[in-house]
Amino acid sequence: MTISSSKKIYFASDQHLGAPTAEASFPREQKFVAWLDEVKQDAEAIFLLGDLFDFWFEYKTVVPRGFVRVLGKLAEIRDSGIPIYFFVGNHDLWMGDYFEKELNIPVYHTTKEFTFNNKTFLIGHGDGLGPGDKGYKRMKKVFTNSFSKWIFRWLHPDIGVKLAQYLSVKNKLISGDEDVRFLGEENEWLVQYAKYKLQTKHYDFFVFGHRHLPMEIQVGENSKYINLGDWIGYFTYGVFDGNTFELKKY
Template structure:
């Protein structure tokens, strides 16, 4: 993609809407919608890097209640011709095709390469990548197993959603409570993952979410890893203006 003059590419991650309760997350949802209203004015594209919801499960004819403000705003922006790309996170693992069919938003389950103005990006949510985190990796294999998803679908939505919401908040492997502190450049496992990727191919930028901590780490002579932070504690996002990438904090 060549970014037109005066346009920018925006990146956001980890809103966890619905947590710890719909009422408590509503102000954060409104704040995020306000951000979308601002960035749509000069956005060439918008990337949402997962965990938009604290839990999301699509039955064949049922999706979770709520989130009408953010879903309506995403539909409006997509309908206006601004492309939006969504990367599935560990809290919305069970997303199917609702975003693609209803909002015309492509959905990815693995990191993808993009090129903007001859700058190469490697973009994804970030969960389960790099060394360590073996407990979560084992759990993810279970949760993404088709048989397990088939079993869960037999729960009545009323009971299934209540159970899943409880687990997403209380289970530390899922909630990521342990991943909200800076571990030091040498111990940041997504930075280590980026360095390994550079052994086989060059990327100018690695952009991830999941860690809930905004950070910038040089991983190669001409390569930088950015983590976007979150919309719970930091309200940070990324922006690429065609020449450089930087993290910013949203203050309405």
């Protein structure tokens, strides 16, 4: 993709709409929609890196109630011709083809490489990457198993969605019981993952979410790891203008 001189690529992650309640997250949804409305003015493309919703599950004919403002804004932007790319996170990993069929937004379940103006990017949500977190990695395999999804689908949506939302909000990052702080490069698994990937291929930028902590870390001579932060406490996002990448606060 070539970025024209007047355009930019925008990145955002971890809005967790619906947490801890729909009412409590509504101001965040309004703020995020306002941001989308603003960036569409000069966006070459928009990348959403997962956990847009605190819980999302697609039954064959039903999706979770709510979020009409953000879904409507995404539809409007996509219909205007601006590409939007969505990467599932650990809270919306049960996303199927709803975004693709209803909004014409491609959905990715793994990291993907992109090249913008000869700069190479590796982009993804970030959960389960790098060393450690073996408990989550085992749990993710269970959750993404087709049999597990088939079993859950048999629960009536009024029961299944309510149960999943309750368990999702128990996540300490959302409840505020966990202090999100920098752990040092040696303990930041996504930093270690980026350095490992650089052993076999060069990337100018690694862009991830998941950590809820805005970060810019040099991981190679000409390579940088970016974490986008979140839209719970930081309201940060990334901007690439074709040459430089910046983290900004809305």
